[in-house]
Every structure is written in structure tokens, then in C-alpha cells.
Amino acid sequence: MRYIAIDVGSTFLKAGQLDVQNLAITHMESIRMPEPLPNENPLRKEWNAIQLLELMKGLIDRQLASCPGCKGIWITTQMHGFIITDEYGVADTPYISWQDERGLEYADKLGTSYFSALMDRVGEKAWRRTGLWEKPGVAAVGLFHMLQQADLGLEIKRERQGKACAASMNDIQTLDSKRLCTLGGYLIQSLTGSHVCHITNAAPTGLVDVRAGKWDKDIVSAVGCQALQFPRIVVGIDSVGHYHSRWGGVPVYPDIGDHQASVLGSLADAKNEAIVNMGTAGWISRVSDAYRIGEWELRPYFEGRYLPTITKLPGGRNMAVLVRFIADVGQSIYGITLTEDTLWERLLAEADSFSQKFLAGERQAGKGQLHVHVGFYGGQTGTDSGAIDCINGDNLQVGGLFAAAMEEIAAIYERNLYVLATAGEAIRRITFSGGVMMKNAFLRDAIAKAVGIEAVMAPERDEVFLGLLRLALVSEGLYASVEETREVLLQKLHANNKGA
Incomplete structure (x- = not known):
């Protein structure tokens, strides 16, 4: 008994088969995510839907x-993004992803950014119901930006049948015949005709009351998209339709957020x-049985549980x-080009060697260590700048x-793990x-040492597939809950490792 699983991430699209009898994942295939559509505005991140x-x-x-x-x-798919389709499921817009920050653009008529204007309209109390932090890369903000620009009579480019064409946003404003889709929901709609999405992918749009498990009417009204046709939110894991393929009808299950699948698969x-x-x-x-508001996002999980989560680290x-x-130095100065994997391997070895030779001695002598502020991207948690300081005559080495x-x-993760401990x-x-964690033993050891508790690596490299396997085991009726699947999979993996 095998199921097919597909994972649409930010870098790769992957597929494999879930063997529920043998508790195995087989026939893995991976292709790289296409490049985003060309755009002169660096805040826009769109893909040809x-x-x-x-x-x-x-x-x-x-x-x-x-x-x-x-x-x-x-x-399972990346979260937060959206696509608007017509009533037949044909994409009217590109896929606008979580990396899109058009909401940070300044709106003259609003006197502030679209993002700030929407947050003011929604209000802190209502936004808390979404379980999300205030951030521009969610569907609610992208939709608000689109509709506000429609009022200005501006144009956007959309993709229809693979061809780019210019369309007035006033056309999109006739929303009663338009459908809002998550990325996974867009695929399900194409496969089955069903306009649905799972709560784990609906909530990250910023348009859902997480505790109620429903579209939040107040936020939808603040965005101005209440005329859109919204997908039916699915909370369970029953099939939502059938894909009538050349191999016959195949049940299709709801789209699961990649975050939840990853936690389950860990x-x-x-x-x-x-x-x-x-x-x-x-x-x-981490997993919580209770609805706890705090200094974290609160995301829906399975079987009535929640995930207190700190993001954008x-x-x-x-x-x-x-x-x-370093790659540019090698190419520009020495004319040497190394593969990414080789370069990473050598750099990690150099870091480990330097750490053993110099860091211990510098700490013992009380010398100031080289400090790298890693905030090379705006809006990240725990860091807000990119710089190198505390350079001395010995430590400025690769x-x-x-x-x-x-x-x-490691220090940033340590501080935030202490916050999460209160959940x-x-x-x-x-x-x-x-x-990254799979490949980077130095970083794993640094975080574990900083926190001072036991640390292990997840048993599977592609943990989202293991998470989907757990769901398939429950759907198949072999186990009553996802919790019951944990012990049997741990025993299976232990036996495999022992046999190897």
C-alpha cells in the first residue's frame, strides 16, 4: 500500500512514495524551483503559477x-502565499510567495506603507487571532496592496495560459467570480475541482481566526476582499476529492503546511x-496542548494542538x-571555482580547526573575539545589522x-529557545x-553547547515526507492518532540503523 507525496518548498519541488506497510519512503525525485518572474522592484517575488x-x-x-x-x-507546501484564480481554477495572478514584501511599498494616498495601513485597520487585538506576528509576507498584506492599487487604476502583470499580459486591477476587483487559493489549494483545485485548503495552510494567510478555525470576517473586511470566493477550510485529514488520471481515480488529501509536516516528521x-x-x-x-499567546507565533497543528513558533531566525x-x-575571492583573485558543496565542506573544516586552535585560547586569555553580526537581511529575529568587528591581528582568517x-x-537561537521554554x-x-542542520555539525554543536541540553538530529533528511507518512498511517486506519505513530516509526528506524 503506497501513497504519493509531493513537497513544494522554496528551493526544491520533491516527490516520493509512502509505503505504509513497510514504513518506508521510496522513489524520491527532486527538481529545482524555477526562478521568480523578472521584476525591477526587489520587493516583488512572484512565480508563474x-x-x-x-x-x-x-x-x-x-x-x-x-x-x-x-x-x-x-x-505539503510552503506557506503564507496565494494565487487568485477565475471560477474555473485558471490562475489570474502569479503565485505571490512568502518572500514577497510589496506591502512595504509606500502608498501616497494612505500616507504610510500598505503594510502599516493594514495593520492599523485590523488592530492588534484582531491580528492576534491569526496567531501570526505582524509581517509583510502574508497573503492578507499582498491582497490589500493589490486592491488598494486597483483604486489607483494601476496595472499588474498576470499569467494566463502561460502568457504574460497586462490587466487592470479593476478587472480583478470584480471579485465575486474570483477564488482565493493557497499554493497547495491551487494544485488540489486543478486535480479535483474542489476549492479547499487545510487549516495549516489557511492560517498562514493572515485571514483566519486560528482558535475558531474559520476565516476571520473582520480581517477579511479590513483587507477589502470579502467578495472573493474563499476555500473551505479542512481541519481533519480525510480526502478532499479524486484526481481522475490516466491510471484511474486517485484520492487527494488536503494540503499540509510544510512547517507542520516538518515538526511531525522530526x-x-x-x-x-x-x-x-x-x-x-x-x-x-514546540507542540502545545493549549492555546497560549506569548512572544511567539501560534500555529495550528494536528488533533487540536498548536505550535508555539519563533520564525524569521x-x-x-x-x-x-x-x-x-569567499567564492568571489577564489574566482576573481585566483581563478578557482569550487562547487557549493565542496566550498561548504572546506569552510566548515576551517571553522572547526580555527575554533580548536584559537577560540579556546582567546577565551582563556580574555581577548575580544571576532564578532560577526549576521543580520544581512532586514526584519530577522534576534539580529538587525550585518557587520564584522573585534578584529585583531590573529582572528581575521577564513x-x-x-x-x-x-x-x-547559536547565541541567537539560545536566547529564543529560552523564550519558547515558557510556552x-x-x-x-x-x-x-x-x-542546513543536517550538513552543519559545527552549528549543531554550538547551539547544543549554548543551551546546555541534549540535542539529536531528526532521523530523516526529508522530514516532511516522514510527517506525511505519519498522516497516511492514521488515514489508512492503522493507528488512531499521530502520537501512536511516533513510537512505531522510532522502533523501525532504530532497527534499520542496527541492521546497517
Whole structure:
């Protein structure tokens, strides 16, 4: 009994098969996410929605060809973004992602940025119901920007049938025939005709009352998009329709937020573990049985639980700034080009060597260590500037630079883990997940040492697929809850490791 799983991330689109009998993930396939549409405005991050749809359906069809009797299709996607389609499910806009910050643009008629104007309209009390921090990269802000620009008679470019064309936003303003879709919901609509989305992907739009599990009428009204057709929010994990493919009808399951799938796939203990994930950006999270408001985002999870989460932490893109600098030196000065993996491997080795030789001695002597402020991107949690200081005659070396940057990132995560500890029982262990953490033992050790508690790596590199496997096991009726699947998967992985 096998299911197909598809993961649409920020860097890669991946697919695989979930073998619920053998508790295995097989037939993995990965393609790189296309480049965003060209735009002179650096705040705009849009992707050709039809191109993305073709890539996603292509992955599914290739998997179906090698999965006879497929039991269903599971989907997990990046969150916060949106697409507007017509009543037939054809994209009227590009996919506008979480990386899009058009809301920060200044609006003359509002006397402030679109983002600030919307937050003022919504008010702090109402926005708290979304469980989100105030941030520009959510669908609510992008929609508000679009509709405000419609009032000004401006034009945007949209993608229809793969061809760019100019369309007045006044056309989009006839919203009663338009549908709001999450990225996963857009795929489901194309596959099944059902206009739905899962609560884990609906909530990140900033248009949902998380506790009620419903679209928030007050926020929708403040945005001005109440005439849109909103998808039905699904809270459970039952199938939402069928994909009538050349291999027959295949059940399709609701789109799961990649964050929730990752937490589930980490196999962390729901009571006293924190998950530290680092990919392009970083986040830390834990599971809570209670609806607790605090210095964190509060995201819906499974079976009535929530995820207190601290987001926008430094991640792989912060370290990549330094990697690109070293790569540029090698290419410009020495005419040497190294692959990204080779360069990372050498830089981490240099950081480890420098740390062993110099950092311990500098600490013992009370010398000022090289300090790298890693805030190379605006609006990140725990850091607000990018700089290198405390340079002395010994520490400005490649290894010193990278060791100092990772020590700084570890300190940022340590401070925020202490904040997250107040959201429930004491945190007794850390589980690391994400591609950057998988590759970067130096950073894992630095965070674990800073926090001073046990730390382990998630058992699977692509943990979102393990999370979807847990959901498939429950959907198949083999287990009553996702909690029951944790122990059996841990035993299976332990047996596999012992056998290897």
C-alpha cells in the first residue's frame, strides 16, 4: 500500500512514495524551483503559477506511473502565499510567495506603507487571532496592496495560459467570480475541482481566526476582499476529492503546511522537545496542548494542538552571504571555482580547526573575539545589522570568520529557545531538522553547547515526507492518532540503523 507525496518548498519541488506497510519512503525525485518572474522592484517575488502547476502535476504523474494501485496523493507546501484564480481554477495572478514584501511599498494616498495601513485597520487585538506576528509576507498584506492599487487604476502583470499580459486591477476587483487559493489549494483545485485548503495552510494567510478555525470576517473586511470566493477550510485529514488520471481515480488529501509536516516528521516528543529547523531561513517550534499567546507565533497543528513558533531566525541564506564572498575571492583573485558543496565542506573544516586552535585560547586569555553580526537581511529575529568587528591581528582568517558567524547564530537561537521554554513544560531535548542542520555539525554543536541540553538530529533528511507518512498511517486506519505513530516509526528506524 503506497501513497504519493509531493513537497513544494522554496528551493526544491520533491516527490516520493509512502509505503505504509513497510514504513518506508521510496522513489524520491527532486527538481529545482524555477526562478521568480523578472521584476525591477526587489520587493516583488512572484512565480508563474501555471508553470508551477505543470511542474507539480508532472511530478505526480511520473510517480503514478511507478505506483500501481496508488492509495492517494499527499501534498505539503510552503506557506503564507496565494494565487487568485477565475471560477474555473485558471490562475489570474502569479503565485505571490512568502518572500514577497510589496506591502512595504509606500502608498501616497494612505500616507504610510500598505503594510502599516493594514495593520492599523485590523488592530492588534484582531491580528492576534491569526496567531501570526505582524509581517509583510502574508497573503492578507499582498491582497490589500493589490486592491488598494486597483483604486489607483494601476496595472499588474498576470499569467494566463502561460502568457504574460497586462490587466487592470479593476478587472480583478470584480471579485465575486474570483477564488482565493493557497499554493497547495491551487494544485488540489486543478486535480479535483474542489476549492479547499487545510487549516495549516489557511492560517498562514493572515485571514483566519486560528482558535475558531474559520476565516476571520473582520480581517477579511479590513483587507477589502470579502467578495472573493474563499476555500473551505479542512481541519481533519480525510480526502478532499479524486484526481481522475490516466491510471484511474486517485484520492487527494488536503494540503499540509510544510512547517507542520516538518515538526511531525522530526519525531520529536510532543511534551518536552523543541525543534530547531534551518533551511533558507530558520525557526524553532514546540507542540502545545493549549492555546497560549506569548512572544511567539501560534500555529495550528494536528488533533487540536498548536505550535508555539519563533520564525524569521537566521538561516542558510545568512551563511550564504559569507560563502559567496569567499567564492568571489577564489574566482576573481585566483581563478578557482569550487562547487557549493565542496566550498561548504572546506569552510566548515576551517571553522572547526580555527575554533580548536584559537577560540579556546582567546577565551582563556580574555581577548575580544571576532564578532560577526549576521543580520544581512532586514526584519530577522534576534539580529538587525550585518557587520564584522573585534578584529585583531590573529582572528581575521577564513576559519575565524565562519566560526564567529556560527557562534553568533547559536547565541541567537539560545536566547529564543529560552523564550519558547515558557510556552509549556520544560524543554529537555532539542531535535534538529532541515538541510542546513543536517550538513552543519559545527552549528549543531554550538547551539547544543549554548543551551546546555541534549540535542539529536531528526532521523530523516526529508522530514516532511516522514510527517506525511505519519498522516497516511492514521488515514489508512492503522493507528488512531499521530502520537501512536511516533513510537512505531522510532522502533523501525532504530532497527534499520542496527541492521546497517
